[in-house]
Amino acid sequence: MITWANFVSQLFNGLALGALLALISSGLTIIYGTLGVLNLAHGAMFMLGGYAGYMAYEATGSYVVALIGGAVFLLVVGILLERVVIRHFYHRPHEDQLLVTFGIAIVIVEAVRFFFSSLSKTVPAPSLLSGITPLGFMFYPTYRLALVGIVAVALLALFLMLFRTRLGMIVRAGIEDSVMVDSLGINVQRVFMVVFGIGAMAAGFAGIVNAPVVALTPDVGEAILVQTFVVVVIGGVGSFTGAILGGLIAGEIISITSMINPGYAYVVLFAAMTLVLMVRPQGLLGTKGRE
Amino acid sequence: MRDRKYDMGSNGRRDFMRLGLGVAGGLALPTAFIKEAFAQDKPPIGTWPAGSQGDSVFIGITVPRTGTYAVQGEDELKGYELAVQHINEGHPLIKAISPKTKKGVLGKTVKYGVADSAAKPNDAIQAQQRFISDNKAILMTGSTSSAVAVALNKLAQREKVLYVTGISGSNDTTGKDCVRYGFRQNFYGETAANALGPVLLKAFGKNKKAAFMTPDYTYGHTVTKSMNDYLTKNGGWTMVTNQVSPLGAPDYSSYLTNIANSGAEFLINVNWGHDAVLSTKQAKQFGLLPKMKLVIPYQIPFLAPEVGADVTEGVYAATDFWWTLEDKFPLAKQFVDEFRKKYNYSPEWGAENAYMSFALWADAVENAGSFYPPDVIKSYETPRKINSVVGEVEWRAADHQLIRPVIIVQGKKPSAMRNKEDFWDVMEIVPGASVMQKPDAFGCNLGSYT
Numbered sequence: 116m117i118t119w120a121n122f123v124s125q126l127f128n129g130l131a132l133g134a135l136l137a138l139i140s141s142g143l144t145i146i147y148g149t150l151g152v153l154n155l156a157h158g159a160m161f162m163l164g165g166y167a168g169y170m171a172y173e174a175t176g177s178y179v180v181a182l183i184g185g186a187v188f189l190l191v192v193g194i195l196l197e198r199v200v201i202r203h204f205y206h207r208p209h210e211d212q213l214l215v216t217f218g219i220a221i222v223i224v225e226a227v228r229f230f231f232s233s234l235s236k237t238v239p240a241p242s243l244l245s246g247i248t249p250l251g252f253m254f255y256p257t258y259r260l261a262l263v264g265i266v267a268v269a270l271l272a273l274f275l276m277l278f279r280t281r282l283g284m285i286v287r288a289g290i291e292d293s294v295m296v297d298s299l300g301i302n303v304q305r306v307f308m309v310v311f312g313i314g315a316m317a318a319g320f321a322g323i324v325n326a327p328v329v330a331l332t333p334d335v336g337e338a339i340l341v342q343t344f345v346v347v348v349i350g351g352v353g354s355f356t357g358a359i360l361g362g363l364i365a366g367e368i369i370s371i372t373s374m375i376n377p378g379y380a381y382v383v384l385f386a387a388m389t390l391v392l393m394v395r396p397q398g399l400l401g402t403k404g405r406e
Numbered sequence: 407m408r409d410r411k412y413d414m415g416s417n418g419r420r421d422f423m424r425l426g427l428g429v430a431g432g433l434a435l436p437t438a439f440i441k442e443a444f445a446q447d448k449p450p451i452g453t454w455p456a457g458s459q460g461d462s463v464f465i466g467i468t469v470p471r472t473g474t475y476a477v478q479g480e481d482e483l484k485g486y487e488l489a490v491q492h493i494n495e496g497h498p499l500i501k502a503i504s505p506k507t508k509k510g511v512l513g514k515t516v517k518y519g520v521a522d523s524a525a526k527p528n529d530a531i532q533a534q535q536r537f538i539s540d541n542k543a544i545l546m547t548g549s550t551s552s553a554v555a556v557a558l559n560k561l562a563q564r565e566k567v568l569y570v571t572g573i574s575g576s577n578d579t580t581g582k583d584c585v586r587y588g589f590r591q592n593f594y595g596e597t598a599a600n601a602l603g604p605v606l607l608k609a610f611g612k613n614k615k616a617a618f619m620t621p622d623y624t625y626g627h628t629v630t631k632s633m634n635d636y637l638t639k640n641g642g643w644t645m646v647t648n649q650v651s652p653l654g655a656p657d658y659s660s661y662l663t664n665i666a667n668s669g670a671e672f673l674i675n676v677n678w679g680h681d682a683v684l685s686t687k688q689a690k691q692f693g694l695l696p697k698m699k700l701v702i703p704y705q706i707p708f709l710a711p712e713v714g715a716d717v718t719e720g721v722y723a724a725t726d727f728w729w730t731l732e733d734k735f736p737l738a739k740q741f742v743d744e745f746r747k748k749y750n751y752s753p754e755w756g757a758e759n760a761y762m763s764f765a766l767w768a769d770a771v772e773n774a775g776s777f778y779p780p781d782v783i784k785s786y787e788t789p790r791k792i793n794s795v796v797g798e799v800e801w802r803a804a805d806h807q808l809i810r811p812v813i814i815v816q817g818k819k820p821s822a823m824r825n826k827e828d829f830w831d832v833m834e835i836v837p838g839a840s841v842m843q844k845p846d847a848f849g850c851n852l853g854s855y856t
Contacts, residue, residue, distance in 0.1 A: 118667055120667055121663060121664060121666075121667040124666070124667070125660060125663055128659040128660050128663055131659070132659070224472075228476075232477075232480075233472075233476035233477045233480065233680075234477050234708065234711075234712065235477075235680060235683055235684075235712050237687075247692070247693040253666070253667075254666070254692070254693050255692075256692055256693070259659070259691075328657075328688070329656070329657070329684060329688075330687050330712065330713075332476075332680055333472075334472060334473055334474070334476070334654075335656070338655075338656040342656075369660065370659070370660050370663075373660030373661065373664070374660065374663070374664060377649060377650060377664075378622065378652075
């Protein structure tokens with residue numbers, strides 16, 4: 116099965132999966148880096164994004180509206196969650212934060228199941244991007260190629276926001292030392308709210324972009340959450356660029372291993388994570404001493 | 407969870423002391439009383455007689471309501487619920503299958519509890535153990551994964567509480583992992599392969615190349631083996647690749663890329679539940695379908711509406727039941743009508759299997775005239791023809807597998823569908839006995855009654 120065509124196809128698969136993981140993980144990592152909250156509801160946000168996009172698509176028939184509408188919806192959900200629940204947990208032990216976000220995830224997943232049932236939902240790819248693209252040596256689903264581009268644009272937007280705006284500067288400063296930022300007179304609380312909203316939006320946006328690739332079910336976020344954590348650990352906790360690098364590495368590991376023996380895809384992924392933890396505990400692009 | 411453990415610990419000590427008292431008390435009993443108890447020749451076993459002393463009996467149901475098999479689990483559950491309702495009211499449909507039934511089972515109302523197994527053996531076992539200890543369940547059921555069915559088989563034999571499988575397609579369930587306390591109504595890998603194989607060879611000819619997609623557990627491996635064995639031995643087909651994936655895989659692109667590069671002409675998808683939906687949809691995205699011909703050896707309830715009739719058009723599948731059998735079997739019509747009346751859709755085969763499993767259990771108990779498990783088992787094992795929604799069936803005593811037909815269906819063209827549920831044409835009703843292996847061929851050893 117190891118042929119040149121198969122190898123290149125798997126590289127593409129890895130790129131598409133990696134791009135998606137990078138986007139979701141970037142949301143998780145900036146939330147953890149800034150707020151110090153390990154958000155186990157991140158997978159649920161990914162799933163909810165898909166359903167929000169599905170609803171928007173059903174109402175309008177437009178993929179673009181689904182993309183924007185779903186993302187904005189998740190931004191609002193993220194902000195509300197932070198205001199109502201998460202902010203009461205900043206000063207509580209990590210165990211409490213894990214439990215509360217885990218609880219939120221269950222509530223969201225089961226609420227979606229209640230309203231939409233477990234039967235899968237479909238968001239079709241826009242007609243311009245559906246079909247198969249011949250790449251000479253192989254055929255590849257056009258939408259998956261487009262997905263890499265869409266995610267790249269989203270990541271670029273996030274990058275510009277984080278590295279070229281005042282808000283981004285505060286966020287990055289918050290990741291390094293939130294107490295100091297607070298004592299400088301900056302309203303850290305409001306920044307936290309925005310960061311949580313943007314983190315949720317990143318996951319939600321990934322959920323919508325991914326919707327035409329999968330069949331949406333309430334459980335779609337569960338499996339991706341585990342991979343996302345692996346990505347964050349490999350890339351470095353709190354590191355935006357680390358999340359992108361980690362995502363691409365994880366995507367390629369899963370795909371290339373699958374070419375040789377799919378049964379070992381996750382074994383190799385976790386082995387890679389273990390290796391990183393042993394050799395460079397802070398992650399590939401993480402900073403030492405950061406929690 | 408931690409608190410619970412501690413509780414159990416203190417209970418354990420208390421139970422131990424109680425046990426000590428009980429033993430001491432037992433020793434002090436007059437020997438005449440002991441003799442009388444043994445004279446009945448039925449010492450307590452499992453939850454008997456405690457579970458059937460009141461005016462009701464309890465069934466523990468574990469079906470997946472979350473995860474990869476959730477959709478199929480819900481359908482299955484509806485079949486169980488309808489059967490319990492019919493048993494308790496002495497409905498004519500139940501009476502047609504179990505003629506001795508009046509109301510309830512041996513006059514006792516049937517009650518049940520439901521737990522979500524998420525298709526995980528551990529979850530199912532924990533829930534059933536609770537049903538046994540808290541509710542004195544006299545019957546366990548539910549599975550939409552053979553991994554769960556095999557685990558509950560073992561629990562049933564250990565606890566001496568009867569178990570009727572839910573959906574379970576593995577050869578092992580009534581093969582190497584069969585037990586005296588377990589019974590299976592539905593078709594399985596070997597019967598599916600032997601029924602579907604000839605149809606495939608007739609339609610497509612010999613010496614074809616097939617790619618398999620196999621979920622990585624007992625169901626997947628045995629169904630793939632049976633199907634591949636049939637096609638290679640009888641038709642000279644070749645398995646060019648077998649893509650084994652974990653249950654609940656989030657993406658199939660890597661597997662499908664391997665298949666795209668394998669030169670296969672047929673995609674034989676053994677994946678099940680949402681895995682089947684996702685892998686089939688993505689196979690279409692990658693252009694594998696309709697270039698390759700799709701084959702579904704073990705039908706997945708709701709696959710067609712989820713992937714679309716354009717994908718299932720022309721696809722051959724083996725199944726337990728399809729609602730249009732109502733045109734052929736009067737009991738099927740009655741069942742489909744009753745189900746539709748209650749749930750507003752036509753039942754899939756998971757619901758049919760669930761309904762039939764309970765109806766057959768009621769028949770076995772009524773014929774035994776007792777809830778004493780060894781008597782009920784012997785009643786199951788006594789040869790007799792029983793009416794079912796797919797004609798006459800009978801139990802095979804040697805491995806507790808029901809001898810029942812396998813239904814071969816083919817996906818309809820979207821334009822030929824008479825209504826929105828009319829996805830499949832029934833092509834053949836293959837008699838069960840002709841497609842079953844010998845009872846000991848898969849290493850079945852049922853074990854003891856007591």
